[in-house]
Structure formats: C-alpha cells, structure tokens
Amino acid sequence: MRLLRGGGDPPSAVGAQRLAGYRARAARVDPAADLSAARSLGARLVCPEDHEWPGQLDDLGDARPVGLWVRGKPSLRLWALRSVAVVGARACTEYGAHVAASLGAGLAERGWVVISGAAYGIDGAAHRGALAAGGATVAVLACGVDRAYPPGHTELLRRIAEQGLLVSEPPPGAHPTRRGFVLRNRVIAALARGTVVVEARYRSGSLVTARRAQRLGRLSAGVPGPVTSGLSAGVHELLRGEATVVTDAAEVIELVGGMGELAPSRRGPLVARDLLDPPAARVLEALPARGGADIRQLALEAGTGTDETVARLYELLSLGFVERQGERWRPVTPQGGSSDVPRGGP
Amino acid sequence: MRLLRGGGDPPSAVGAQRLAGYRARAARVDPAADLSAARSLGARLVCPEDHEWPGQLDDLGDARPVGLWVRGKPSLRLWALRSVAVVGARACTEYGAHVAASLGAGLAERGWVVISGAAYGIDGAAHRGALAAGGATVAVLACGVDRAYPPGHTELLRRIAEQGLLVSEPPPGAHPTRRGFVLRNRVIAALARGTVVVEARYRSGSLVTARRAQRLGRLSAGVPGPVTSGLSAGVHELLRGEATVVTDAAEVIELVGGMGELAPSRRGPLVARDLLDPPAARVLEALPARGGADIRQLALEAGTGTDETVARLYELLSLGFVERQGERWRPVTPQGGSSDVPRGGP
Numbered sequence: 072m073r074l075l076r077g078g079g080d081p082p083s084a085v086g087a088q089r090l091a092g093y094r095a096r097a098a099r100v101d102p103a104a105d106l107s108a109a110r111s112l113g114a115r116l117v118c119p120e121d122h123e124w125p126g127q128l129d130d131l132g133d134a135r136p137v138g139l140w141v142r143g144k145p146s147l148r149l150w151a152l153r154s155v156a157v158v159g160a161r162a163c164t165e166y167g168a169h170v171a172a173s174l175g176a177g178l179a180e181r182g183w184v185v186i187s188g189a190a191y192g193i194d195g196a197a198h199r200g201a202l203a204a205g206g207a208t209v210a211v212l213a214c215g216v217d218r219a220y221p222p223g224h225t226e227l228l229r230r231i232a233e234q235g236l237l238v239s240e241p242p243p244g245a246h247p248t249r250r251g252f253v254l255r256n257r258v259i260a261a262l263a264r265g266t267v268v269v270e271a272r273y274r275s276g277s278l279v280t281a282r283r284a285q286r287l288g289r290l291s292a293g294v295p296g297p298v299t300s301g302l303s304a305g306v307h308e309l310l311r312g313e314a315t316v317v318t319d320a321a322e323v324i325e326l327v328g329g330m331g332e333l334a335p336s337r338r339g340p341l342v343a344r345d346l347l348d349p350p351a352a353r354v355l356e357a358l359p360a361r362g363g364a365d366i367r368q369l370a371l372e373a374g375t376g377t378d379e380t381v382a383r384l385y386e387l388l389s390l391g392f393v394e395r396q397g398e399r400w401r402p403v404t405p406q407g408g409s410s411d412v413p414r415g416g417p
Numbered sequence: 418m419r420l421l422r423g424g425g426d427p428p429s430a431v432g433a434q435r436l437a438g439y440r441a442r443a444a445r446v447d448p449a450a451d452l453s454a455a456r457s458l459g460a461r462l463v464c465p466e467d468h469e470w471p472g473q474l475d476d477l478g479d480a481r482p483v484g485l486w487v488r489g490k491p492s493l494r495l496w497a498l499r500s501v502a503v504v505g506a507r508a509c510t511e512y513g514a515h516v517a518a519s520l521g522a523g524l525a526e527r528g529w530v531v532i533s534g535a536a537y538g539i540d541g542a543a544h545r546g547a548l549a550a551g552g553a554t555v556a557v558l559a560c561g562v563d564r565a566y567p568p569g570h571t572e573l574l575r576r577i578a579e580q581g582l583l584v585s586e587p588p589p590g591a592h593p594t595r596r597g598f599v600l601r602n603r604v605i606a607a608l609a610r611g612t613v614v615v616e617a618r619y620r621s622g623s624l625v626t627a628r629r630a631q632r633l634g635r636l637s638a639g640v641p642g643p644v645t646s647g648l649s650a651g652v653h654e655l656l657r658g659e660a661t662v663v664t665d666a667a668e669v670i671e672l673v674g675g676m677g678e679l680a681p682s683r684r685g686p687l688v689a690r691d692l693l694d695p696p697a698a699r700v701l702e703a704l705p706a707r708g709g710a711d712i713r714q715l716a717l718e719a720g721t722g723t724d725e726t727v728a729r730l731y732e733l734l735s736l737g738f739v740e741r742q743g744e745r746w747r748p749v750t751p752q753g754g755s756s757d758v759p760r761g762g763p
Contacts, residue, residue, distance in 0.1 A: 166645065296641065299512065310641070316656040317657075
C-alpha cells in the first residue's frame, strides 16, 4: 500500500501501465479503513509476499493481483493446491444445475476443493454440492468479501464464509462491476488446477475463463449436454477445441490428478509434521491409525469446531498427510521412512 | 465363385484361413441360384475387379469382402466417395432420433450420402432424414438384399431400394445372424469417409464400428448428449478418446471434407465429361448454367425418372461436375481450362 501511494520501485512482476492504474486507484482509496473493515468481519489481505499467497497466481505475470481479500478460516494457499473450478451459465437448465451439484459433491467427497464464482445457476449449484458433501469450497467474488451479491445468495455466501473461503480482489465494500467479473475470472482460472464448464452459451464468460485456464497451462474440460440446447452450445464449441469431455467427478480428477507438475506428491513435502499449526496438528493427532473417522468424531476428539476441522483436514490433505474417501478421513501411511515426512518425500 | 469352388491360386489380399472358411461356405451355396435370384429383383453382385467396386474396401486387407450384393440404380463406388456413416442405438431416445434425422437431412442437403445399417432407432432415423431431404442413402444389411429385416422397416427398405442403395455381403435369401451384424459393421466403417455415432451405450456395436473406422484411418465423431443418459455414455467414452465432438451436419462435413486424400477435388477428375453414362450425361445437360434447378425440374428436362435423377446427381456430385445447395443443384464451373474436366483437374 505504501508502495502504491509513495511511488517507490515498482515490483518486477507488475508492468508500468498497470502500476499507474493501480496508483491512480490507490489514491482514491483508504487502505487503513479497508483493513479495519476487513478486520472487523474476520477477513484478511493476502499479498504475494505472504505465506498464504497461492504461488500459482504468479503465472498471471503482469495481470497478477496485488493482493486478495480473504474471509474464512482455511489457508487459501493450501486449499488451492488441490482445487478445481466449476463454472457455467447463470440461467442454467435443471440438467446443468443437477450436473454442477453432482460434480461439486463428487469432487468434495474425493478431497478436492471446489472453486467457483458464487453466481446464480451453475456456480451456486457447484458450491452447494460441495457444502452438502461436507466439503471445501472457495467463492471468488467480483465485489467485496463483505457484500451479499447476488442478493439471492446471501445465505449461501454466509455458509461459504463459515465453512470455506470468500476471496476477492476489490476491497471490502466494493460493488461488483462488469469489468470486475472479467478480472475475477482470471483469478479463478489461475487459482485452480483446472476449469470445468458445465453449461455455457456461445460467447459466455465461462468460456473465457476456460480458455484463460488453457493459456495458463491449466486443464480445461466441459460437460456435454444435448446438442439441441443453446446452453450446451458454448461447451461443445470448447470441446471441439482443446478441452476434454468429462461426465463425472472421477473423470475430472483423473485429468487434474495427472498434472504431475502441480501435484504436491511430486514436489516433496510442503511442511514437516512438527511445523504444522497447532489446530492442524491436533486434528492430525485425532485421526485413528486405522479405519478413519468422520468430521463429527474428529471435531469431538480434537476439540476443534466442525468448520475449523474441515478447514484443517483439507489443508492436511493438500500437504499429503491425510486422505478422504466419501465421509471418512484417514492418515496417509508415510512411504519409505520418517513419519514426519508426508508421502512423496525425499 | 469358380475360384472358391475350384481351389485355384488364392487372391493375394485374402489370407489362407479366411479363404478356407469362404470355401467351406462356398461349398454349401448355389451361386447360380443366388445370381438368378438377384437378377430377378434387379440386384447385382459387385466384386473387387468390377468398375463399381469401392476401392476403399481394400483397406480392410484380409477382411475385405469377396463381393457385395447391391440393389438400386446408383453406382455404389461413386456414391461412397462422398459418404458419411451415421450409426447408433436401436432403442434410442427421442432426442437421439431427432438428432439422427437432422444429421441425415443436413448431410443430404449438402450433397453427402448417408450410410447406415437400416436398424431400428438411430439407423432408421438417419436414413429417413436423408430420404425426406430428397437425398442419397445407402443401407448396408446383415441379411440378403431381398429380405425385409427388421420387419418394421419393410417400407423404409423398399424406399431405399428405389431411391438409394441396399448393400449386403450375404447372398439373397440370407437371414441376419449375430456374426453377420459384426461383419456388416466393418463394411460400413470402411465404406464411409467417416462414422458418426449418435447414441450408444457402453460396449455398443456402434462404438465398435467407430473404432474400426479409426483404425482404418477414417474420421470418427460423436454427438454428445446429457451425461445423465446411459444412451450417451458410450458416445462420451468415444469422445474422451480419438473421436471428435460434432453437433450438426455442417460440423461433420467440416471434418470429413478435410480428409484431403479422399477428396475427389485433389485426386483430379475421375472421369471426363464425354465418358459419362448416357443418363448421367442427360442430367448434366439438363442443368441450367445459372441459378440451378430442383430434382423435379431436372427429371422433366432430362426425361429421367425422379429416383434415376437423384442417383445420377449424386454420382455427378462425387465426380465434381455438380453441387447441391439445399433443394437446388447446379453445375460446377470448371477451373482453369477445359470444360470437359471437373474442378481440380490437371
């Protein structure tokens, strides 16, 4: 913030023109008030130099956000490591809503984090599917993390703030703008390992997100539908290009799981067991060695709240300490040595 | 036939084991009676050495048919040059039937010949779509060309025999067998430039046809449907492999038209204008130089029957002399020289 106000050396990843734009806007805003507003609703500002910053956003180059406002308990960085974006039309069909909810639930049941934009239609169905499966979901907003937009999703946004994460580039209080939605889509594309489009008309914003994901080297996929439906026409167009046909969550995971260069198991351990945050360590301790446990049992055992437990379990999952199968969580047996090192370690 | 009975030198394209099988079967049949039965219903036997033999069937190697029984006026060879197979489930949905009929009509309207297997469901809908558009269609049967199988398609088969072509490997009088359907599918795959699957369950015969087409270097494509439909599951599986997503006839033609090595325009003229059969020459003469004409006008002008006119127009189309747009046919302007040479000539 001081940098934007003061005019010191620009960060190397941000171009001069973009920086000038940021500075012009920075002159009109009140960062101290934003930070105080954020603090009062339990939100935080995550910047590139922070530990919670998802490094994959740096792939955006000049278009990298200077920071993200984050509301919710989990670590954005850890959750985004095992995430898939599910996006699509606002005015979707019942078929599309059903498929998006199934995908959201199926991804969550297999331990994947569902990212979407909290819009009506496909986005909302994907978030709800993940929440209903007791899973992890991230809503990337085009407005401040304190605003209930769209208004019909007030209750959904409240649940995501409690059980998952609300993320936005504009500061608290900001209204959504047309340009804001376009900018938001690039964050979704960069944050997730892959983007799945469920229903989209020709020239839909969801297709832009999927193509942005492709250019960033991420996976893109589409769920086919009837060729007689205009709401599947955009998806089919995408599928005639680089995107892959997917029909269920297992097929989505088969694809994103194959992107070895992003998989934690091939990057080695991200953190040693004794460096875990105390609540994460408590949840890990609470896991029985055999048979696994569900979230309710674990929360009781670890003395953490249910939402906190979910947040920590998905972090532990991203770090390779635990795995999820349906409702049950269990520790991953370390391979080849020290129990302090998750699988895939050196 | 004499070869099969007499045991002379086997043709080089047929393996010894297969030849032994043919000979065993040949010993049980009566070729003279078959030929006489065929003649009485206006059918003929087309063999590899005949002018009407579609050369692309030689790609089947050892599995090449020793001959095909053909019923109908047009030349099988010429029609197959610009053909697409549309196949799929017998017990299809209304959606599948609608799409197959639209594809059949759309391909016919653009001057493409629709090949299918005359089965209930997708096959029948594709044939009917082509016929309804005044177009060309070929039914490849697993029984004799004189048999009405399936019985509910008696009238459809009669119309195809009049306006298009019935083709079969088994002789007149032969009943369809399980093995016969499998053998029939390889003829469809080899005959057409590409195979489009409209609806198919997992492990469906239509998928076998499409994969055979792929192995033969032909195009394979599939029409997507709802992922909630078991009748689209096989198609989606195909689309997750080598096959291309297509949603209408224009997209099918975009694909098969791109297979340059089979396109007549790149092979040069197949026949000079003064070598055309007299009825084909009369139909070509009857075409006005500008504006085109429909089939009724042309039949009147050329003094050929409607079915004969359709047959000749599709032959002229394959040879590069005419083109079809919707209901209207018009001559192709020769490029760069002699009017005796169709476009693409030397």
